[in-house]
Each structure stands twice: as C-alpha cells, then as structure tokens.
Amino acid sequence: MEGKGEAVVLHGYIGPSASLSKNLYFVQLFSKDGARSIQIVSSKASLPDKDVSADQSIRKLPMHTPVAIRGLLRKRKQQPEQDAGEIEKITSVEIDLLSVQPLNEFPPDIIATPDTVFSADQRHLQLRTNAGLRAALAFRSRIGLTLRTRLAELGFAEIETPLLFKSTPEGAREFVVPTRRKGLAYALPQSPQQFKQILMGSGIPKYYQFARCFRDEDLRADRQPEFTQLDLEMSFAGASEVMNVIEDLMHFMWSTCDLDQLPAEFARMTYTKAMAQYGSDKPDTRLGMQISRVDYLLPGDLTSKITSIQNPAVEAFSVRFKAVPESDSSVACMRDFISQFLDSPEGTPFVNNPEGGPGIFVVDSTKPLQGLQALGFEAAERIEDSFKIEDGDLLVLQARHNRPFSGGSTPIGNLRLALHAAAVKRGLLEAPSGFAPVWVTDFPLFSPTSQTEPGQGGSAGLAATHHPFTSPKTSEDIDLLMIDPTKVIGDHYDLVVNGVELGGGSRRIHNAEMQAFVMQDVLKMSPERLAEFSHLLKVLRAGCPPHAGIALGFDRLTALMLEKPSVREVIAFPKTGKGEDVLVKSPGPLTEETLETYHLRYR
Numbered sequence: 001m002e003g004k005g006e007a008v009v010l011h012g013y014i015g016p017s018a019s020l021s022k023n024l025y026f027v028q029l030f031s032k033d034g035a036r037s038i039q040i041v042s043s044k045a046s047l048p049d050k051d052v053s054a055d056q057s058i059r060k061l062p063m064h065t066p067v068a069i070r071g072l073l074r075k076r077k078q079q080p081e082q083d084a085g086e087i088e089k090i091t092s093v094e095i096d097l098l099s100v101q102p103l104n105e106f107p108p109d110i111i112a113t114p115d116t117v118f119s120a121d122q123r124h125l126q127l128r129t130n131a132g133l134r135a136a137l138a139f140r141s142r143i144g145l146t147l148r149t150r151l152a153e154l155g156f157a158e159i160e161t162p163l164l165f166k167s168t169p170e171g172a173r174e175f176v177v178p179t180r181r182k183g184l185a186y187a188l189p190q191s192p193q194q195f196k197q198i199l200m201g202s203g204i205p206k207y208y209q210f211a212r213c214f215r216d217e218d219l220r221a222d223r224q225p226e227f228t229q230l231d232l233e234m235s236f237a238g239a240s241e242v243m244n245v246i247e248d249l250m251h252f253m254w255s256t257c258d259l260d261q262l263p264a265e266f267a268r269m270t271y272t273k274a275m276a277q278y279g280s281d282k283p284d285t286r287l288g289m290q291i292s293r294v295d296y297l298l299p300g301d302l303t304s305k306i307t308s309i310q311n312p313a314v315e316a317f318s319v320r321f322k323a324v325p326e327s328d329s330s331v332a333c334m335r336d337f338i339s340q341f342l343d344s345p346e347g348t349p350f351v352n353n354p355e356g357g358p359g360i361f362v363v364d365s366t367k368p369l370q371g372l373q374a375l376g377f378e379a380a381e382r383i384e385d386s387f388k389i390e391d392g393d394l395l396v397l398q399a400r401h402n403r404p405f406s407g408g409s410t411p412i413g414n415l416r417l418a419l420h421a422a423a424v425k426r427g428l429l430e431a432p433s434g435f436a437p438v439w440v441t442d443f444p445l446f447s448p449t450s451q452t453e454p455g456q457g458g459s460a461g462l463a464a465t466h467h468p469f470t471s472p473k474t475s476e477d478i479d480l481l482m483i484d485p486t487k488v489i490g491d492h493y494d495l496v497v498n499g500v501e502l503g504g505g506s507r508r509i510h511n512a513e514m515q516a517f518v519m520q521d522v523l524k525m526s527p528e529r530l531a532e533f534s535h536l537l538k539v540l541r542a543g544c545p546p547h548a549g550i551a552l553g554f555d556r557l558t559a560l561m562l563e564k565p566s567v568r569e570v571i572a573f574p575k576t577g578k579g580e581d582v583l584v585k586s587p588g589p590l591t592e593e594t595l596e597t598y599h600l601r602y603r
Helices: 053-060 120-129 131-153 193-200 239-256 271-278 300-306 330-343 377-387 411-425 475-483 512-522 527-531 534-541 554-561 592-597
Strands: 007-021 024-030 036-043 066-075 088-102 176-178 185-187 206-214 226-235 267-270 313-319 359-362 394-400 437-441 446-448 462-464 492-497 500-507 547-553
Touching: 007 053, 007 088, 024 053, 036 053, 053 088, 120 131, 131 239, 131 554, 193 206, 193 226, 193 534, 193 547, 226 239, 226 554, 239 437, 239 492, 239 500, 239 547, 267 271, 271 411, 271 437, 300 359, 300 394, 313 377, 313 411, 330 359, 330 394, 330 411, 394 411, 475 512, 492 547, 500 554, 512 527, 512 534, 547 554
Parallel strands: 036 088, 267 437
Antiparallel strands: 007 024, 007 066, 024 036, 066 088, 176 185, 206 226, 226 547, 313 394, 359 394, 437 492, 446 462, 492 500, 500 547
C-alpha cells in the first residue's frame, strides 16, 4: 500500500469515529477479520464535484455496519507509537473517502460497546466483538494445519471414519440416532477406536484424522458432549513408537508457534508413582509439594485423632510461601492463610472428609519441636529432615484407606491442588508457568465398576480402566488375566501437560482369542454384548498385525497452548454446562409427527 492517490475499494466494518467539524470526519474501518483497522477521512472539500452525499452517509452509519468503501490511498504523517491492543492499527496510510455503500444494517437496539458483555445466546456477537475469541479460533486453525503438515511428512494418511455407527459398550454413554426402520438406531461414536483398529487390519500402516466424538457424560470445564480429537494409529508398532511420534508433533507445534520450549525428552512415570507423589493420575509437576507416606513414623494416638480408619495410609506434603507481606511474619501469614482456607467453601469438603480431615501443622521455631510436638520427638525429627521444613512452612497430613490406588486422585492430591490455587490467588505463591509434559504409564487394566461408571456391562464387577481393547503389558500380566485380573497392568499411556490430560493411548489386543477372553471370561459380558463386537473379532482373526495408537484432545490442546482455562474459549459454538447450545436452542423437543416417523414415544 505504498501508492499515492491510488483508487481502492475496501470491505470491512465501521469502527469508532470522530467529527472535527462539519467539513471533516474521521472513522476507523475494521478489516474483514477484525484484526486491523485503517483511518477513513471524509473531507467535503476533497469530495468529487463537491458531492457531499458520501460524507452525509458515512456519518450516519453506526459502528459494526458492514460496508464497501471507495477512496484514494494516501500516506499519513508519522504517528506516535500507541498500544495497539488486540487490533493492529495501520498508521502509515489512510483513505480519502469517495463513496460508501452500506451492505447491511446494524440495528440500534443492539448495544455493542467495548464494555458490553454478551450472553451465550448471542454467541455471534461475542465472536464479532471479541478479537481474542476470533484469534483463538484462528490459532486453532493454524495448529491444525501444522499437525496435518507434519503428519503427512511422517507418512500418515488422513482417513475419515463413519459418524453413524452402532451402539457398543465401550465404557461411556452414547448418543443414539433413531431411524425410520422400526427398532433400529445408529449411535454416534465415542471415538473412532474400533474403525481405526479395523483399518490396521486392512493394511493401512499409519492413519490419522481430526475426529468428532460424542459422549453423553456430565460436563466439566475441559469436556463437551461433542469434541474433536487428533486420532492416530500405527501398525507393527508399540507404545514407544507412538510416544516418539507425539513428542515429535509437540516439539514441531511448539516451535512453529514460538511457545516456551518443551524438554527434549518428556518425563515418564508410572500410575502408581503419580498417585503416590502427586495424588493424581494427571500430575502438575510444576507445583512441587510432593507427597510422601508417613504413617510408619506417626504415634498411634495421633493417627487415631485424624482418622477413624483402622491401619490407614497417612500421607503428607509441605508448603512454603514465596512471598510474605512485610507486615507479617511467615508463621503468622501461614496461620492466617490456612485458617481462612479451611473456613472457605473451597476448604469445607476437606474438613468434612468422611475418612478424616487433614492434620495441619505450622512450623514455628518458638514452639517445642518447632510446633510438631504432637508427632513425637522421633517423627518430628525425621519429618523435619525429610521435608527440609523451615519456619513458617505448612505441614499437611491426610489419611486414607490403605489400599492399592484406584481412580484418578486421592484426598491429599485434591487438597494439594486446592491449597496451591488458594495461595496463588492470594499472591503468596507464584502462578506456575511454562509447560511440563509427562507420560503416565502402567495403569491397572481393570477397575471396579460403579453406578456412575458401569463400564462394559459385564457381571464380573470389573470394567476396563480405559477401554476393553487395551493389551496387557507383559507376558506375566497375560498370565494374571486367569489368576487375578485386578493385578494386571495395561500397556496404556496418558500424556499429561500441566495437570491436564491431553490424551491417552495404548497398544491394542490384536489377537481375536485374547480379545474374546477378556470380554467373555474376565469382564463376563453376556453373549449378546459380546456379539456386538463380532465385527472387530472377525477383523482381528484375519491376521491383524500388532498395532498401537493414541487420541489427543484437540480442544484441550488448543486451550493449553493458549493458556485458556476452558475449552469453551477455543470452540466456535460450545455447549453450556447443561449440554445446551442456547444460540440455536438445542437440544429441542420433537413433534408428534417426528416421533411417529421414528417409531418413538414419550414415557
């Protein structure tokens, strides 16, 4: 745009304006994507043949009106540098107005100022007026292209799989799609898991797709009823090959997007270690505050005071503030903090824990045994050495049943996260920064079923921890299938970054007999349920090669890279916490005619 006096036609949206006089008017024109703006100058003296209609028209147009502007390009005087904010201002040139053509109206009843907060049922206006939201969607598109580019270089083929599948008990609740054929229905896929395994048995060596997945589950900040995952699978491969591909992709993305550098090799830890040291199978290793088992050190009378559980496991961690107000001592600051936390809504669930509330000690050098006298001399001394505690530190003890780990977190793991978040909120700890990826491996292959997690519907009281297609890890684990399935370790791996589970994968069972044994003899699925997987067993029986894969949550990945707290901020049209799209009003009721067409009725 270096020409002088060149005639141009620009399309965009009317922005803020300023009238210096009845003869001189300035208005910003926002670009089509809202990312840039350029100044339009309307001067009656410079309009052709003194035609003032263009000047009169542009003065009447409200902000956000889509227009076509015809004018002459000219250089501007050098402008002082200003904070550009979210919108890039073009200051080297401006446009002398010749004519303006409104392309639609922006009604006066819609108030859209920089301070206007639009509700979810006005998502179009949220996007229209929020450059940050539009930038997040553009970033999402960019990393999608980056991933496709790198996967093509690595020899992967992008292959779509059907969205109209059938109901199979993989583990999550499904969305069912009725048909006009009485008694028959499709189900939307929880994931392309079975189809991608079928592709492996069909001679496709490397597959991927950006798959739409559907699960009728309770929603959280990082979960939607419909979501996108980067799904990939490799034949003649195991866990290490899949992990290497994912680390390559992550390094490529982070480098392309100029984010903080990732470690050359991602950390790895077992599920048991993650639960023991961090109280979570999604550990945020940036926080420190590692957990240790201490019940063997504690006197029995102290243990009985913090829990009624017989022979419990007791775990502990310590907290040290990075910043303490000058007016407070570290001890007083810590006492004030923990008192307020335990009295807060965030702390109440921990105080009311049926397994016993936390044991809280503030280290105070003016007290006997630094305030740890309840622990006894030997325990206080050993804990002091183990945790390297100092004046003002917080020592937290928490009891639980002395059982093998199961599920995704422990009480002390949840307390660790809540205390850290509260301390950050009060400015006593720095918010963690950077990216800390870790592979969590060696999960139990099976977990006890529950009312909320019915699993595959078998009668054994067990469900596949992830899905029933995961292979046992070793030959010893295969032997345990027939002896004690609860002790079998699966060849499963989760990728966790900053406490967020980005995705999970596994080496799959590729032998039809073993797959049938797991479903029929271990999970004790009924013959009818087993028959729902007959298509997969048929594929495995036909010489299916060993294969492994993974699925990364693409919504979560985008939110993580942009440091957004919720996936809703990186999805164009997200559902609410109730699973509703309040803009288009879905889900909606069915008419009697529709019910009859699909052989349905209300109960």
